[in-house]
Amino acid sequence: EPQCNAADGTCASSLIEEDLSDCHVILGLRNVRNNDHNSARKLGVFANRPLPRGMPLPPTTSSEITGDVVIHLVDVLVSNTSQLDKWLSHGYLVDAVSSGYGGNYEGNGRVLTALPGIGMLASSFVDEGAANDETNNDDSSLVAKRGPNTWASIPTTDEANHPRRYSPLAGSFALNYNLTFRAIQPISIGEEITVDRSGWFRRNSLKGAANSKIKHMDQYDSVVCLDSNIYRSYSKNGRGAFASKSIQKGSVVAYSPVLPLPKNELQYLRKKDLKKIDAVPRDQLLLNYCFGHDKSSVLLFPYGSFVNYINHASSELLVSKEDKHPTANVRVMWSERFKGEKVEEDPHSMAPADLWNSPSPEPLVFEYIALRDIQPNEEILLDYGTSWSDAWDNHVSRWKQDPLNKEGGLDAMADSNSNDYSPAYIMEDVVSNLRTAEEQLSFPYQKNVFTACFYRYERTESNSDAIPSTTILYEATPWKMSRGLFDMTNLRPCKVISRAPATDRHTGEQLHGGKIFYTAIIQNRPGLAEHERIPNDTKHVVSGIPREAFRFVDRPYSSDEHLEGAFRHHIGLDETGMYPEAWLDL
Numbered sequence: 001e002p003q004c005n006a007a008d009g010t011c012a013s014s015l016i017e018e019d020l021s022d023c024h025v026i027l028g029l030r031n032v033r034n035n036d037h038n039s040a041r042k043l044g045v046f047a048n049r050p051l052p053r054g055m056p057l058p059p060t061t062s063s064e065i066t067g068d069v070v071i072h073l074v075d076v077l078v079s080n081t082s083q084l085d086k087w088l089s090h091g092y093l094v095d096a097v098s099s100g101y102g103g104n105y106e107g108n109g110r111v112l113t114a115l116p117g118i119g120m121l122a123s124s125f126v127d128e129g130a131a132n133d134e135t136n137n138d139d140s141s142l143v144a145k146r147g148p149n150t151w152a153s154i155p156t157t158d159e160a161n162h163p164r165r166y167s168p169l170a171g172s173f174a175l176n177y178n179l180t181f182r183a184i185q186p187i188s189i190g191e192e193i194t195v196d197r198s199g200w201f202r203r204n205s206l207k208g209a210a211n212s213k214i215k216h217m218d219q220y221d222s223v224v225c226l227d228s229n230i231y232r233s234y235s236k237n238g239r240g241a242f243a244s245k246s247i248q249k250g251s252v253v254a255y256s257p258v259l260p261l262p263k264n265e266l267q268y269l270r271k272k273d274l275k276k277i278d279a280v281p282r283d284q285l286l287l288n289y290c291f292g293h294d295k296s297s298v299l300l301f302p303y304g305s306f307v308n309y310i311n312h313a314s315s316e317l318l319v320s321k322e323d324k325h326p327t328a329n330v331r332v333m334w335s336e337r338f339k340g341e342k343v344e345e346d347p348h349s350m351a352p353a354d355l356w357n358s359p360s361p362e363p364l365v366f367e368y369i370a371l372r373d374i375q376p377n378e379e380i381l382l383d384y385g386t387s388w389s390d391a392w393d394n395h396v397s398r399w400k401q402d403p404l405n406k407e408g409g410l411d412a413m414a415d416s417n418s419n420d421y422s423p424a425y426i427m428e429d430v431v432s433n434l435r436t437a438e439e440q441l442s443f444p445y446q447k448n449v450f451t452a453c454f455y456r457y458e459r460t461e462s463n464s465d466a467i468p469s470t471t472i473l474y475e476a477t478p479w480k481m482s483r484g485l486f487d488m489t490n491l492r493p494c495k496v497i498s499r500a501p502a503t504d505r506h507t508g509e510q511l512h513g514g515k516i517f518y519t520a521i522i523q524n525r526p527g528l529a530e531h532e533r534i535p536n537d538t539k540h541v542v543s544g545i546p547r548e549a550f551r552f553v554d555r556p557y558s559s560d561e562h563l564e565g566a567f568r569h570h571i572g573l574d575e576t577g578m579y580p581e582a583w584l585d586l
């Protein structure tokens with residue numbers, strides 16, 4: 001059993017020497033330079049071996065290629081004193097609208113997204129200064145590269161077999177997952193792995209991104225291997241983390257840096273409730289992924305790869321012999337490997353107020369240590385603590401008291417006629433022919449969804465007068481396919497007004513084998529720049545839109561995480577002795 005020091009929460013971490021020779025990707029302290037755009041970031045990820053194009057990051061020892069969870073924060077109030085704002089400016093959060101990973105319509109206010117794993121661990125590629133580097137290049141380790149060296153596709157969405165009204169888990173975990181970053185160009189040994197957080201690269205790659213420079217790290221300190229021993233799969237508790245190989249008792253299953261955050265920043269008022277006097281603040285879904293302590297205002301969000309998939313099970317001591325449930329097989333401990341030299345910068349000894357004011361404290365890193373030998377494909381389970389499990393038991397009994405709720409998950413749902421809610425990802429699967437606005441009067445879609453189209457529109461000097469006005473509706477603009485069009489930033493609400501097979505204008509003969517095309521009125525989405533907005537007094541009618549260019553979208557505040565009474569509780573570290581006394585401010 002590791003020994004923890006009650007005063008500062010430090011524990012002697014597992015010091016089994018690690019062999020890095022087989023390691024592909026390394027987490028290390030960055031060698032920060034003054035002109036470094038990511039200078040607030042002390043940690044970075046680096047290639048320890050040549051990484052071929054297409055390689056998923058981090059590489060996993062399993063044959064399963066799985067990506068990380070995506071967590072949206074809804075209606076975040078922007079204030080320059082908040083930690084969330086600091087996270088955003090340091091690139092730990094992205095703006096849902098511009099980054100292109102979805103979530104744009106989760107709320108009516110500002111939606112920010114956490115992309116734990118490579119999405120948060122890697123520094124961002126920044127294009128600024130690329131031109132200057134050409135002339136004053138005195139550093140031979142600079143290599144010309146095009147854009148960031150990784151890219152992730154849009155994540156998958158589903159309810160993991162926990163539909164609302166049929167499972168008390170509905171709304172308590174993130175619906176978006178499997179965000180997989182891959183190398184988009186060969187990455188050489190020592191090169192820093194970078195991501196694009198702004199969506200800039202996605203958009204500009206269409207126009208031909210500028211040639212830019214990516215730095216080779218000449219040295220990095222305090223390294224650990226980031227290759228993943230775990231992969232994501234389904235568990236009875238939503239998605240879970242599973243061992244991709246056998247793991248020896250006492251060894252590190254995963255490393256994860258954690259970001260501190262005051263509890264009250266995860267409380268929010270929905271933008272649509274702001275004017276109500278009796279509006280009650282809600283907890284962001286992110287709370288369920290954070291570690292905390294009942295006597296502290298400090299939360300810790302872990303952003304290592306796949307650790308956010310780790311579910312709860314009691315530790316052996318709490319379980320009776322008859323109880324056959326699997327027990328916890330990992331515990332968390334502070335990693336001693338990233339300790340800085342200056343004690344005054346050690347966040348463990350800072351009072352919360354100093355933590356929040358410190359521009360970039362020493363990194364805080366967790367080690368997930370195996371409590372016993374773990375077999376391949378065994379679920380990785382952590383004891384979330386008694387305050388979490390009491391809260392969960394209370395939640396389940398309250399949930400069962402509601403006569404409209406019926407346990408049994410998807411199977412029970414299949415037997416029922418309930419049809420008042422259908423999430424957008426299901427509508428996308430089952431509705432092949434879209435209904436026109438007129439058809440919807442007698443045969444409406446479920447209230448929680450609307451249709452949107454991929455469409456790019458920018459007002460330029462030449463077309464600013466040429467937008468069809470309300471009075472000339474019949475003059476529709478033909479839909480045009482272009483590279484990068486299917487980016488989430490181009491998804492705008494749109495109303496279908498007609499549907500017909502393509503025909504030759506002169507002969508009336510069917511074209512494209514009778515494929516159906518739609519005419520729709522395109523609208524503005526929130527967060528568009530002024531020159532991208534279709535002016536209020538004009539209608540923008542577009543014809544010839546194929547079904548592939550439409551998406552069903554969940555209306556703001558309608559997805560599971562917004563359910564009244566959805567479970568919210570942090571993961572408790574109360575019994576571990578890891579919270580330093582300086583943080584116990586409640």
Ligand SMILES: C[S@@+](CC[C@H](N)C(=O)[O-])C[C@H]1O[C@@H](n2cnc3c(N)ncnc32)[C@H](O)[C@@H]1O
Nearest residue numbers: 172173174237238239288289308309310311312
């Ligand atoms: C850190 S996340 C774990 C990953 C989560 N299962 C997912 O699919 O994203 C914590 C959430 O997982 C679920 N969870 C984990 N362990 C559980 C358990 N033993 N019983 C019920 N729900 C659990 C709850 O939804 C909880 O809020």
